[in-house]
Amino acid sequence: MILETRDHAEMVTRLRELQAAGVDESMTRIDTLCGRLTLPTTYRLSHFVTGPARQP
Template identity: 70%
Template sequence: MVFETRDQAELRARLRRLREARVDGSMIRIDTLCGRLALPTTYRLSRFVADPAGESDHDRSDR
């Protein structure tokens, strides 16, 4: 996770800065955690990491 906010305008501003920095859009994930009466809606911005633990594809296929 890179960023989390309850403010949709703040999320859009962060996405705009990423585009200006030429971050590959296919590597970005946006989740909307829907709020209910007690919890507000939260927006979460994540960046895909292809191999976070340094494992090879073969190592992961054993799981």
């Protein structure tokens, strides 16, 4: 996870910074966690990381 925030503008700003730095957009994920009435909406910005190949 790169960022977790309740501020949509902060999430968009960080995403643009990553794009400007050349991060592959296809490896980026944005999740919107809707809290409805009990919790505020939260945004998560993540980057997929490939791991080493597993041996059988």
